[in-house]
Amino acid sequence: MKRAVIAGGRRVEYTLIQSNRANVLFQALPEAGIRVYAPKYLRLRDVDAMVRDRAEQLTHMQREVEQRLEDDRRAHPVTDGSPILIEGRRCALRLHAGPRRTGRLAGDEYHLTLPEPDSDAAVRAAIRSTLSAVALKRIRQRLEFYAPRVGAHFGRVTIREQKSRWGSCSRKGNLNFNWKLIMAPPEVLDYVVIHELCHLHEFNHSPRFWALVAAQMPEYEAWKKWLKVHAEDLYL
Numbered sequence: 001m002k003r004a005v006i007a008g009g010r011r012v013e014y015t016l017i018q019s020n021r022a023n024v025l026f027q028a029l030p031e032a033g034i035r036v037y038a039p040k041y042l043r044l045r046d047v048d049a050m051v052r053d054r055a056e057q058l059t060h061m062q063r064e065v066e067q068r069l070e071d072d073r074r075a076h077p078v079t080d081g082s083p084i085l086i087e088g089r090r091c092a093l094r095l096h097a098g099p100r101r102t103g104r105l106a107g108d109e110y111h112l113t114l115p116e117p118d119s120d121a122a123v124r125a126a127i128r129s130t131l132s133a134v135a136l137k138r139i140r141q142r143l144e145f146y147a148p149r150v151g152a153h154f155g156r157v158t159i160r161e162q163k164s165r166w167g168s169c170s171r172k173g174n175l176n177f178n179w180k181l182i183m184a185p186p187e188v189l190d191y192v193v194i195h196e197l198c199h200l201h202e203f204n205h206s207p208r209f210w211a212l213v214a215a216q217m218p219e220y221e222a223w224k225k226w227l228k229v230h231a232e233d234l235y236l
């Protein structure tokens with residue numbers, strides 16, 4: 001759940017994750033912002049108050065992780081031969097100069113053509129845009145495969161640079177997916193597709209919801225866990 005508080009004249013946004021835990025945990029993630037894990041019984045305004053009290057510290061934590069990511073990118077520029085994960089496989093990036101941004105997977109190599117192959121930022125942007133297109137195509141295929149099995153009808157499908165989420169669905173049945181899913185093994189992408197489709201029946205994470213997911217993918221917990229453990233590897 002996305003929330004925001006105003007502290008010291010500034011807006012502080014955070015993602016609230018409620019569970020059966022006993023204490024409150026504050027976390028700052030690169031690109032994903034501030035996360036607050038809180039027990040379910042805690043009232044929202046009490047969580048807001050805790051965030052407000054720690055606003056300065058949390059903003060500082062956030063700035064530090066962003067800086068670390070930035071330093072890491074600078075230390076490891078994406079160049080010809082850099083490793084890149086595609087559908088869970090470690091591929092080598094091959095850069096080519098050309099007028100248009102295109103990407104092509106050939107064996108274990110991802111051939112990327114763009115006007116400025118020497119610019120790290122341009123290369124990252126080209127990876128993002130070409131792989132987003134691949135992700136959308138793949139996700140559509142998997143949605144069409146699973147939707148009749150789940151008995152769900154979905155609306156618009158979009159790929160977004162979602163910072164903290166892999167997928168989401170609206171009450172109207174429109175679905176959003178994170179393009180980085182194309183980096184994960186195909187089973188992980190399937191799991192997220194099934195997860196969102198099942199939300200069209202159960203707009204919650206109740207045992208009934210998980211039973212629907214398990215009916216399509218009995219081993220879903222392994223892939224759910226994979227996503228949690230490897231989320232950091234899917235950064236670009």
Ligand SMILES: [Zn+2]
Binds near residue numbers: 195
């Ligand atoms: Zn969900």
